Amino acid sequence: MTPEELTQAAEREATASTVHDHVVGVCTSTACLASHSDKLKKEFDAAVKAKGLKNVRVKAVGCCGLCASGPMVYVESKASGSSEAATRTYANVASEHVPAVVESLGAAPVAALACDTTQPFFTRQHKIVLESSGVVDPERIEDSFVVGGYQALLKALTTMTPEEVVEAITRSGLRGRGGGGFPTGLKWSTVSKAVGDRKYVICNGDEGDPGAFMDRSVMESDPHRVLEGMAIAGYAVGATEGYLYVRAEYPLAVKRLKLAIKQAERAGLLGANIGGTFFSFKVDVRLGAGAFVCGEETALIASIEGRRGSPRPRPPYPAASGLWGFPTLINNVETFANIAPIVKNGAAWYAALGSGKSQGTKVFALTGKVLNTGLIEVPMGITLREIVYDIGGGPLPGHTIKAVQTGGPSGGCIPEAYLDQPVEYETLVKLGSIMGSGGLIAMDDTSCMVDVARYFMEFCMTESCGKCVPCRVGTVEMHALLTKICEGQATMTDLEQLEELCEVVKSTSLCGLGQTAPSPVISTLRYFRDEYIAHIEHKTCPAGVCSGLKSGAVKAQEVLA
């Protein structure tokens, strides 16, 4: 498909859609599917058909974000003769509401279901990665053509040299969205300069952090955006093959990605001679098999090669010697999803967003003890307080926010007092946490910070691959100590030993898993040491979570005494 043909296809699709005065979009992402939105979509189909409405299109769309109020449905209506569309959003839609919603097309909205889209949850967001999520049907490539899908790829192929693409990504200031924040442009330029008979592009979709589902949502809601980003990367670094490594726990994402690859190949946007140019790029999906360590790049490569996911020492970095020993570019799903908009709108546009050394936007999975849970995309530099209180709607009634946890098992807990800090890579590191892949979990007065630390340590202990001693043995020992504290059996000596172990495991482990495993302990000790002391000295769990201990607050004087 040449650029002209792509434009024509997009126009054809746009024209075809003019016969529809109303579009009913039903979210069919995992969260809404759990509330049977697939059945809901069929019921809408049937209701529309029964009434013989030719001007209504019912379409399955991806995630609209407010997962807690699913199933989400939106209705886009055009007044007759006008091209302006008005959108109504409905939340918590059930089967019995279908007739009322269909009846309301062209009339007054169904007030009982209306979801207020002027609330900060919607207005404070800035969508780049998620701009088409919840708008396009993820199973129809034509839908993504209408919103500009694959135009950036063809623009890069026909008007830019690979060096210019790398240069654009570098100037945009984009950094790795998997959590580490390595400058993406620098990675690309390293791989493009590396010498090898073949090169590979790998998309890391092994979203292992518990409490995070950004990548799943992007892959399920807008798979073509990820593929487009990978193809542009392939062109920029000189790779002709790409692998998408996706968790087996995400069957819907796998299904939609495989379908998207087929559709793109049929349209000539993946495969041989893309867009009539000399560039060929083929993408294959590889399933993970439930190992957290496979998010580490060298372990991920081992897994694609069909081996146990054990990491190996770096250097050599995958950029020099990766898959099958060839130079390999590995980026996260969200990083690839940012590529097409940067190429389309220019590096300067992207670099203007954000603050400090963190450009663009970040997608977060906002969960835990806040009113609005779901998927959000915010500009870098927004404060944590705005995310938790404005977008998240604040704590549950009768409770107060105690901390937010970012970065999953590799991150830390940031106490309420520091919520006015901006979301930037460096700031979060200074606070003892990391940006992470995007899990943002709010904790309130009913969450015990020692228990949270123990929870993450249990995770790291189980997920340690066992290759290096500090991680394999250290996590077990730290978990035992934390359990002892939670059970009220520990002494202050145990606490000292715990702190010492944190240092050892952090500085001597082979890969990121072990090096960051102590982070949740270190950060909770830094900010919530009093809770540890309450468990040890007063046999009290202030949050009342640890069974067997007294619950209730320990007075400050008692802690100091």
Place this chain on the structure above:
Amino acid sequence: MPTPSPRVAPPSDDKRWRLVEATMRRYNFAPAALIETLHTTQESFGFLEPESLLFVARSLGLPLSRVLGVATFYNYFSMKPQGEHTCVICLGTACYIKGSGQLLAQVEQELGIKVGETTPDGKVSLMGARCIGSCGLAPAGVFDGQVAGKMASATMLAQVANWRAA
């Protein structure tokens, strides 16, 4: 590139072996196809039996130790048959913060088994998940492949009890 290995006859004339062979053929019987092949095998047979591992090892020209190593390394692969029904409770951070740990303890008590086990009558398997990515609906679980969000302990225990009674 690895060379295709000679074909090995499947352990039985069960038609499901054809699916397993089809996967290996798609990857030209290359050792790199191991994980994909194990996925197909588990999908077709429900779990990985020793004879399946041996067949896969011989077909891909790999030592059995390597196949066993991979099969036991990844959490997704199971070497034990599953019960008639499966109950998965998500223990991701969002679910844990919202009390899925207590929910799991209640189900364990109801069924009289620990997480990762199957009831002696083979009716129900109880599993914990790292994170099923339905954090917006915490606490979440998967009952016979159906994701259930915002689980309440009463409805959940009733579901499990129903399975046992049926």
